Amino acid sequence: MKKVESSLEYLRKLFIMPDSPDKFMEFGHAVLEMIHEFFQEKKGLHKKITLPELAQIFDQTSTPEDPHLIRDVLQEIKDKVTVHSVKVGSPHYIGHMTSAVPYFMIFLEIIIAALNQNQVKIETAKASSFVERELIAWMHRIIFNRDEKFYRKNIQNPRIALGNVTSGGTISNLTALMVARERAFPADRNFPGIRKAGVEGALNYYGYSRMVILVSRRGHYSIRKSANLLGLGEKNVINIPADIYNRINIKALRRNIHSIKRSDLERGKKTKIMSIIGVAGTTETGNIDNLMELGDIAREEGAYFHVDAAWGGSALIVNEYRSLFRGIEKADSVSVDAHKLLYCPMAMGIIIFRNEKDLDHLKTISQYVNRPDSVDTGRFTIEGSRPFACLKPWASLKIIGRDGYRLLFGQAREATFTFKRILEESGNFEILNYPELFILNYRLVPQHIMEKLNEWVERKKTLSNRDDIRDLTKKIRKINSVLNNLNVLLQKSIRQDDTTFVSRTTLESTKYRPQRIVVLRAVLINPLINKDILKKIVSTQNNIALKLMDQFEPILKEAIT
C-alpha cells in the first residue's frame, strides 16, 4: 500500500465534503460496486477460509504509523474484510435474526453519519430529538394504544419520556429492570431510594432478604446479565418451566410464587418479587407467553411487569398479530428491537414505558449536559452519547408503512409454514415447535428411527407398569441422545457445506421433555425467500443428512434395538 505524505492541508480536505458531489461519487461508486460483487458472488455464504487462516490476515500487532490513501484502504477492506464476511442478507441464510435490510437504509446511514448529531443533548441534536420522540410515541401507541389526548399531550413533551432508543435489546431490558428496581424500593421520608442507597441499604430498609425476577426458561440471557449488573445476583433470576408451546407454564409460576412465600414464612424472611417478565417472541422458538395471565399475576403480587418483545414486538404494527399479544397493554414496559422485525441494520433497541413518568426514576443531571432545567433526551437514558439511529425505523415506517410490514410478515409466515411442510414431506425431519413468529425448530430423525420413536412414545402412553415405563423411557432417552449428537454434527456440516445456514439450540420443552433436545433453528423473515429456495435448503440439508446417517447407522441401529 502506498504511503501518503501527510500534511495538515491534506487532512483538512478529508474533513470537508468534496466540492462537487461527483468527486465524492467516485469513491461511492467503488464502494457500491464492492458491495455488489459481494452480494452477487454465488459461491456460498462465506469464502472458504478457516478461522486460523483469518487470524493470520488480521495479525498486525501495532497501530499503523503512516497515512494511506482512502482508495487503498477501501481496496484492503474489499480484499480482506468484505469477501470474508457472512452473507446474512442471503435468503439461503436462515439461521439467525440478522437478515436482509432494504437498500434505502444505506441512504439513511449516510445522512446519519454526515449530520453526526448526538442525541444526548438538544444542543447537539435539534430536529433529531423530535424525530426520536415522534417514533417513541408511535411505538407507545402501537403497544399501549392510549387515547389521542395522551399522545397529543406527551408526544413532544420534553419533561417526560415515553421511552428510550437504546443500542439494543440488552440495554432496553436493563433500562426496564432498573426502573423496576427503583419502583420496588422507592424513596420516602426516611430513605433516599435504592438508587442512592444501593441494594444492601434498600433490602435492609424495606425488610427484604432478597429480590427476584421471574421469567420463563425461554427468557433471553440478557435478563440474567441484568440481574448480575443490577446487583440482584444471577441466582435471583427464577426460571419458570415452559410448556410444550414454549410459553411460560402459568401453573408452575403460581406454584413457584407460592413456594417462595411458604419458604419466606418458614425462614422468617421476606422476598421481594421485583419483576415478572413476559417473553413476546422467544429468541429460540418465536413463541409468546400468555401476557394476559402474567399481567394479572404481576398485579396481584405487586410486581413490575416487563415484556421482552425484542423479537416479536414489531409484529404489533400489523393488526392481525395483535391477538397473539393479548395482555401486553398491562405491561409496565416493553422492549422492541428495530434491527429485528423492523428490518433496520444493526443495532437499535427501543424501550417503551406505559407510564409517562416512569423514566423519571432514572433521571440524571450534570453541569455541562442535562442541567436541571434542561430538555435534553440524555436525562432519561442509561447510555450517554447516542447516534441518530432512530431515523432508520422512523423513515422505514414511512417508506414501508404498516401496510408494507403486513405484507412482509405475511410472507414470513407463509415461508415458515412452507418450510415446515417441505421438511415434513422429506420424511427425515421432525418439527419440534409450534411456530408463531417466523421461527421453526426441527431436527434430523431418519425415517425408520422416527417410526420406532413414534411407536415407543405411543406405547409409553398405554403402559401402567412402572418398570415398563422406566425401561421404555430409557430407550427413548438413548435414541434421543444419539440424535442430539447427530444433529450437532448435521449443523456443523451444514455450516461446512456453506450453501445454506441454520443455527442450532437445545430445548427442554419439546414433547420429549424433560430431556434436552438439540434442534436446528430457522428464522424465516428474509423477504427474498421463496419456495424454490426453501426446497433447495431442505434437499441440501437432506443430502448432508444422508451421508451422516450412513456414518451413524451402527450407533442408531444399536439404539433402536
Add this chain to the structure above:
Amino acid sequence: MKKVESSLEYLRKLFIMPDSPDKFMEFGHAVLEMIHEFFQEKKGLHKKITLPELAQIFDQTSTPEDPHLIRDVLQEIKDKVTVHSVKVGSPHYIGHMTSAVPYFMIFLEIIIAALNQNQVKIETAKASSFVERELIAWMHRIIFNRDEKFYRKNIQNPRIALGNVTSGGTISNLTALMVARERAFPADRNFPGIRKAGVEGALNYYGYSRMVILVSRRGHYSIRKSANLLGLGEKNVINIPADIYNRINIKALRRNIHSIKRSDLERGKKTKIMSIIGVAGTTETGNIDNLMELGDIAREEGAYFHVDAAWGGSALIVNEYRSLFRGIEKADSVSVDAHKLLYCPMAMGIIIFRNEKDLDHLKTISQYVNRPDSVDTGRFTIEGSRPFACLKPWASLKIIGRDGYRLLFGQAREATFTFKRILEESGNFEILNYPELFILNYRLVPQHIMEKLNEWVERKKTLSNRDDIRDLTKKIRKINSVLNNLNVLLQKSIRQDDTTFVSRTTLESTKYRPQRIVVLRAVLINPLINKDILKKIVSTQNNIALKLMDQFEPILKEAIT
C-alpha cells in the same frame, strides 16, 4: 406525499441491491446533494426555529399506514430534519466534543450497513470479529505497551478478550466497574461470587458494610450512573475535590481514605474500596489526573484502578502526549471513545483491560449463541447484538495514521492556545483553566470589573484580620455571583445569535474556589478551525457581551462599590 400501492413484489425489490449501481446512485446523488446544501448554507448553526415550532412539525401521533416513495421520504427528511439539524461539523461550533468527521466515514458506514454483520457471534460476523480483535490489540498496545510476544499470543486468541467495543463511554465505564465488582468479591469454595450472589450476599460473605468508588469531582456522570446500576448506590461514589488544575487532589484522596478507615474502626464496620478512578481528559476541562500517584494508591489499597480516558485516551497514539498520561499503564482498565479524538461518527466506545483474563469475569453463555465451546465475541460483552462499528476507527487509523493524528492534535493544541490568546487580548474575558487536551474554560468579565476583582483578590492575600478577609470574600462572592448570571445569559445569547456556539458549565475548582463559577466551554478539535474563525468567534461573543454589559451595568456597579 404520494401513497404507494404496496405489493410484495415492490417490497422485495427494496431488499435487493439495484441491478446497476447507477440506479442506486441516483438516490445517492440526491442524498449527498442534500448533505452538501446543508453544509454550505451560511445562515448560522441552526435554522431559526423554536423548539415549540419544531414540536409542531413532528406531531404525528400514529404510525404511517401507507407506504411512501423513497424519494418523497428523503425529501421530507431534507425539509424537516436535515435543515433543522445542528451543524456540529462547523468550525464555528466549538461547544461540544461532537465535531466534524472525515468524509470517508460515510463510505465505511455504507459498508457496515450493507454487510450488516452482528458482532455477537462468529456465525454472523466472520472477518469483522477479527477486525475488532485487531483494533482492540492496537489500542491495548497504545495504552499498556506490553511486549510483542504478548500481542502475538493474544491478538486473535478467541479464548480471551483484551477489551470490548461498546456503544460509548458509559457502557465502557460500566463494563470496567462490573469487572471491578467481580474482582472485589470473587467466588471461592464457599461463595459463588457477587455475580451469582448479588451485592447483599457478597457484602455479607466478605464482611463489608458497603463498597465505594473514589473519583474526582471532575469525574463523568456515568460513574454515578454505574454505581446506581451496579447496586452500590450513588451515595457510595465519593467525589474527591479537584485542584486548581482540575486534577484530583491527591492529599484529599489520602485524607478521605484515611477517614473511611477511621470511621470503619469507630463503627466496627468495613468498607471495601472497590475502585479508584482516574480521569484522563475531564469532560469539562480536558485535564488529566496524576495517574502515577492514583495507581500507587490503588495498589496500596487493593482497589481496582480504572482510567476514564473516554475523551483523552486517543491522544496516546501520538507519542508527544504520552507524558501527560504517565502511570496509565498501571490501570486495570482504560476506556476510550472512538467518536471523540479518533474523529469517528456517533457513537463507539472501547474498553481495554490490562489483564487478558479480566473479561472472563463477565463471560456469559447461552444455548443458541455463545455456547461454552464457542469463540463468539458476545461472551465478553454487556451488550448483545452489536454493529460492525469497529471498522471506522480501524480504517481511520490506516487512512489518517498515527502520523496524521499527530498533525490533527497539533492543530487542536494550536487552536486552543490561539483562542486563549485572542480571548485574553480582547480584554473582557478571563481564562479559567490550564488547557491540556483542547478544552478551554473562560468567562466574560468586563475589563473594569476584572481590574477590581484582581485588585481584591491580591489585597485579600495581604490581609490578616479575619473580619477584613470575610468582608472582602463576601464582596468577591457577590461580584462573581453577578458574573455567573451574566455568563449564563451570555451563553444563551450566543446560542440565540447562532453564528457561533460554545457550551457552559459550572466549576468549583477555579481560583475563586470554593465558589462555583459559571464558565463557557470551548472544545477546539475541529481541523477546519483557523485563526480568522477564532477571531470572528471572539469578536461575535464580545459584541454580544457589550450589549449585555450595558444591561448589567447597574447591578455590576452596585456589586463593585
